[in-house]
Structures are given as C-alpha cells and as structure tokens.
Amino acid sequence: MNLRQTQKEATRRRVLDAARDLFETVGYEETTVREIASQAGVAVGSVFTCFASKAEVLSQVMIDRLEDLYAELDRITPHLRGTVVDRLSSIFALHYAFETRRTPLFLAHIAAAYNWRQGSDSVPYGRNPRLRGMIHDCVADGRTRGEVADDADxxxxxxTLMAAYAWNYRLAAWEQAGPEQMSAIMEKQIALVARGFAPSAAA
Structure with missing residues (x-):
C-alpha cells in the first residue's frame, strides 16, 4: 500500500468512527455528512471520496461491526445442539446480545432498510447474506433431520423469522428491553413458526 492509499484508508477509518458515534448519539436521519466530516476532522469532499452516500457509510459501519459477531457465530454455530427451534433461538439470542450493545445504531440500520431512495451502494438490514444464510442452513438441516416438512418454503x-427478529427491537426502542426479554419473545415466535413448517405427522 503506497502513501496515498494509506492516507485514504486512514481518512476512511476516521469517517467510519465518527459516523458510528454520531448515528448512535444523534441519529442517522439527523446526522449530516458535514457533521461526520467535522467530527472526523476531514473535508466534506474527503467523505465522498471514500463513500458514495451517507447510506453507504451506515452500511459499512454495520458491516465492520458485524465481522466480530460473525466470527463468533462461525466458531459457535457448528457446535449448537438440540432441535431446529433450539438452534435458531441460540442464533437470534447471540444477535440480540450483540446488537443491544448499540441499540440506537442497529435501529438506524433497520430504519434505513425502508428508505426507498437508497442506492445500490448500500446494504441495509434484510439484504445481509450472512444472517439469512445461517437461518436458511439451520432450517435446511432441520429438513434433513426430519423436523421440517419436505414441502416447507x-x-x-x-x-418470516427475519421480520420477527427486527420487529422485536421495538421493545428496545419503546421499553428499553434487554436481550434476555427480546430473546424470550423470539423463542416463542420461532416455536409458532415451527408449528407451520413441522411435518404433518409431528404437527
């Protein structure tokens, strides 16, 4: 990496650190690119040299954060035991425990997923292939084990599970619920969904 690339990477890191703090304390919608630049100690133009939009900044902030979570999940998931409901509950509980460390930031990530003006440079909640893949693999494995109907969609x-997971963050926003309370509700939701995908002989 040459000097120019090193400087650009350092600028990029300052922008992401500043944005993460502002999105959490001020709010994503309320934070301007100018404020991000000011807190990062760079020119506004430098922000746009690194990122195409504020939405892309948020996407990258979340991607960087989630690397730690998925490294942990990659280590733990192969060792999860129990039924498909048990394993799904564990996966979502780990997500709640991680994301409630910075609840306002994750709420901003969810909210941004409903912004129709987002461009292709952003990766909002719902397009995350890692979480979707984990859920898919868990349910597919349940089908192999005879816990999920062969014709289950x-x-x-x-x-459905992704939607329930996101909707439960209303409890964190409105009632300051912690990860234990949200995980307990998610477990019930998973069990309810499982009644729909169970083989008919086991339903």
Missing amino acids: IPLIVD
Missing part, C-alpha cells in the same frame, strides 16, 4: 421461513 424455506425462503419464506427465513423472511
């Missing part, structure tokens, strides 16, 4: 199951 796995993509629909994934979408």
